[in-house]
Amino acid sequence: MILSQALHSVNRTLSAANIDDANIEAELLLCSILEISNAQLYSEPERLLSATEIKHLHNFVKRRLSHEPTAYILKRCQFYGSDFYVDRRVMVPRPETELLVEKTVEFAQRRCLLKNQFVIADIGTGSGVIAINLALALPEARIYATDISPSALQVADINRCHYREASNRVKLLQGNLLEPLSEPVNVIVANLPYIKNCELQTLSPEIINFEPMTALASGEDGLDKIRCLLSQAPGKMCSEGCLLLEVGHDQGETVSSIADSQFAQAIIELIPDLSGINRVVKITL
Numbered sequence: 286m287i288l289s290q291a292l293h294s295v296n297r298t299l300s301a302a303n304i305d306d307a308n309i310e311a312e313l314l315l316c317s318i319l320e321i322s323n324a325q326l327y328s329e330p331e332r333l334l335s336a337t338e339i340k341h342l343h344n345f346v347k348r349r350l351s352h353e354p355t356a357y358i359l360k361r362c363q364f365y366g367s368d369f370y371v372d373r374r375v376m377v378p379r380p381e382t383e384l385l386v387e388k389t390v391e392f393a394q395r396r397c398l399l400k401n402q403f404v405i406a407d408i409g410t411g412s413g414v415i416a417i418n419l420a421l422a423l424p425e426a427r428i429y430a431t432d433i434s435p436s437a438l439q440v441a442d443i444n445r446c447h448y449r450e451a452s453n454r455v456k457l458l459q460g461n462l463l464e465p466l467s468e469p470v471n472v473i474v475a476n477l478p479y480i481k482n483c484e485l486q487t488l489s490p491e492i493i494n495f496e497p498m499t500a501l502a503s504g505e506d507g508l509d510k511i512r513c514l515l516s517q518a519p520g521k522m523c524s525e526g527c528l529l530l531e532v533g534h535d536q537g538e539t540v541s542s543i544a545d546s547q548f549a550q551a552i553i554e555l556i557p558d559l560s561g562i563n564r565v566v567k568i569t570l
């Protein structure tokens with residue numbers, strides 16, 4: 286089989302199974318197996334695939350047809366322009382979460398705080414993508430990255446060690462929300478689970494059958510973890526600090542009013558993502 290045939294065949298098979306963006310997924314699978322760039326995929330259409338490569342491809346397609354996310358099959362994903370290792374111990378980072386990183390960097394850069402004393406906590410770090418990107422973008426900041434799941438922290442550690450320029454400024458801590466923090470921080474950033482119990486059944490098989498439940502579920506209204514984090518926050522934050530929380534499409538107003546009752550003097554903003562959905566609640570003390 287030659288490359289152009291393989292690409293066409295995988296695309297057709299994934300499309301027939303109603304997999305979204307089948308052409309992009311086919312490209313990703315083939316580029317990964319052949320270890321080539323997207324440009325090479327189209328500049329070498331006559332390239333002959335070896336028996337091992339074809340076997341490998343069949344295996345990947347079979348896994349994708351069983352709804353395993355491509356990021357788990359390839360054991361990698363992109364987030365905020367960088368590559369990260371992922372597997373089933375962590376949730377696959379979502380593009381909309383990049384807004385949290387962008388807004389945190391913006392806040393940190395505006396506040397000219399004493400340089401090496403700027404401390405950020407990424408709560409529910411998962412694969413560590415938020416914490417590591419913040420360390421890369423803010424060379425003077427120290428970052429705590431916490432998670433309740435020891436196995437998620439193993440993945441975060443793989444990514445932390447890969448980015449040497451960030452590794453010594455990102456400290457991984459296991460525990461419940463803010464409990465592991467040993468000092469007050471300037472910024473708390475968190476993409477915690479926010480799915481309502483009743484919505485779990487409606488999630489795609491890619492999510493519900495493969496992603497860790499601890500990364501998804503958060504009680505009846507989806508706000509158990511966020512509510513608990515907000516109640517822990519006083520005493521864990523420096524004055525004039527800031528909390529940036531990712532929320533579900535219909536949770537912005539409720540989280541704002543919980544934050545308002547917790548921090549009477551705070552400035553609370555809802556920040557929309559590119560689709561106009563209120564995605565981040567920013568609480569400036």
Ligand SMILES: C[S@@+](CC[C@H](N)C(=O)[O-])C[C@H]1O[C@@H](n2cnc3c(N)ncnc32)[C@H](O)[C@@H]1O
Pocket residue numbers: 375376377378379382408409410411412413414415431432433434437460461462476477478479499500501510
């Ligand atoms: C939605 S995932 C986000 C992962 C990562 N921050 C990202 O944006 O891709 C939520 C993460 O919060 C962690 N988590 C759940 N409950 C927690 C708790 N009580 N304390 C700390 N982390 C928690 C989960 O293990 C999971 O890694």
